[in-house]
Amino acid sequence: MTVAPADTRILLEVRGLTVRFALPAGELIAVDDVSYRLAAGRTLGVVGESGSGKTVTALALLGLLPPNCGVTDGAVLWLGTDLVGLDTAALRALRGRHISMIFQDPLSALNPAMTVGAQVAESLALHEGLGRAAARDQAVAWLARVGLQDPRRQAEFYPHELSGGMRQRATIAMALACGPELLIADEPTTALDVTVQARILDLLLDLQAELGLALQFISHNLAVVSEVADDIAVMYAGAIVEIGPAQVLFDTPHHPYTRALLAALPRPGLRRPPEPIAGAVPSLTERADGCLYADRCPLVMPACRLARPYLTDIGNGRSTACIRSGEMSS
Numbered sequence: 001m002t003v004a005p006a007d008t009r010i011l012l013e014v015r016g017l018t019v020r021f022a023l024p025a026g027e028l029i030a031v032d033d034v035s036y037r038l039a040a041g042r043t044l045g046v047v048g049e050s051g052s053g054k055t056v057t058a059l060a061l062l063g064l065l066p067p068n069c070g071v072t073d074g075a076v077l078w079l080g081t082d083l084v085g086l087d088t089a090a091l092r093a094l095r096g097r098h099i100s101m102i103f104q105d106p107l108s109a110l111n112p113a114m115t116v117g118a119q120v121a122e123s124l125a126l127h128e129g130l131g132r133a134a135a136r137d138q139a140v141a142w143l144a145r146v147g148l149q150d151p152r153r154q155a156e157f158y159p160h161e162l163s164g165g166m167r168q169r170a171t172i173a174m175a176l177a178c179g180p181e182l183l184i185a186d187e188p189t190t191a192l193d194v195t196v197q198a199r200i201l202d203l204l205l206d207l208q209a210e211l212g213l214a215l216q217f218i219s220h221n222l223a224v225v226s227e228v229a230d231d232i233a234v235m236y237a238g239a240i241v242e243i244g245p246a247q248v249l250f251d252t253p254h255h256p257y258t259r260a261l262l263a264a265l266p267r268p269g270l271r272r273p274p275e276p277i278a279g280a281v282p283s284l285t286e287r288a289d290g291c292l293y294a295d296r297c298p299l300v301m302p303a304c305r306l307a308r309p310y311l312t313d314i315g316n317g318r319s320t321a322c323i324r325s326g327e328m329s330s
């Protein structure tokens with residue numbers, strides 16, 4: 001048997017992406033000079049505390065930012081074409097067909113007034129040009145594929161008639177039905193019961209392997225991300241502060257914030273209790289000149305407050321935005 005060579009094309013290249021909100025209190029920088037690349041079939045985990053810019057980054061890729069918010073700098077290259085500034089029709093053609101997104105709350109992604117079968121069928125009809133009956137049949141096949149036990153009957157259910165786990169399965173069917181190359185999963189299991197979380201995660205990973213999907217997996221939890229991701233980007237206050245291969249980051253974090261995230265994880269078998277990260281995320285409207293983590297950093301020195309440290313390649317495929325990262329040992 002011959003094995004097809006793995007597809008390692010760079011699908012997505014985000015370059016210097018900057019996203020601002022115009023708020024009554026001033027301008028808020030939600031995403032600050034973010035750059036990363038994602039190859040076909042690979043998984044990028046994105047971690048960081050609440051408000052660090054994970055969701056806004058994803059919405060910017062898909063052209064789904066709210067009206068008081070926009071990309072003010074940078075590029076989002078999809079197979080080399082910049083998506084920033086594409087018109088609504090072009091973005092609509094891209095979403096679902098090439099890049100899909102699922103959210104923490106499946107209800108927010110579903111239309112409450114339409115059966116789940118009709119919703120999956122609708123996107124098939126839109127993107128694949130299928131007729132009604134064919135779209136319905138394929139929708140039912142997708143609902144079966146994501147694990148709905150009685151898909152023909154459940155296709156007729158409205159979202160509120162399904163359990164949380166089943167609803168998330170239905171949104172996964174909707175997201176994948178038109179064969180996207182990239183799925184962005186934004187905290188896809190956080191709102192679910194613990195027992196259901198693992199099953200949904202397994203389903204996503206099975207589908208990823210089967211379909212050769214690239215995955216941008218967003219989570220608060222560095223431990224979960226390190227299990228599923230090839231690479232991890234750690235975000236803090238809108239910026240990536242450390243990025244590199246998952247195992248390298250998890251085993252030897254070099255940015256003090258990545259270290260703090262790791263220390264905050266409950267670890268079965270370890271005697272020491274998890275240490276919550278002291279302090280709060282800085283204001284994103286009044287930005288200091290220096291490192292945004294300076295006020296919470298145990299290693300801060302005067303130089304840290306003078307200029308923003310930029311992401312610097314420090315070997316092993318890892319980049320870190322910390323002027324003291326060279327001092328970190330494993």
Ligand SMILES: Nc1ncnc2c1ncn2[C@@H]1O[C@H](COP(=O)(O)OP(=O)(O)OP(=O)(O)O)[C@@H](O)[C@H]1O
Binds near residue numbers: 023029049051052220
């Ligand atoms: N609709 C909005 N109006 C104003 N500010 C917003 C809005 N949505 C997000 N923000 C701000 O943008 C920044 C980034 O938010 P984002 O939702 O991307 O964070 P996140 O990392 O996804 O957090 P969480 O883990 O809580 O989902 C935050 O400071 C947030 O307050």
Ligand SMILES: [Mg+2]
Binds near residue numbers: 054055056186
């Ligand atoms: Mg979010």
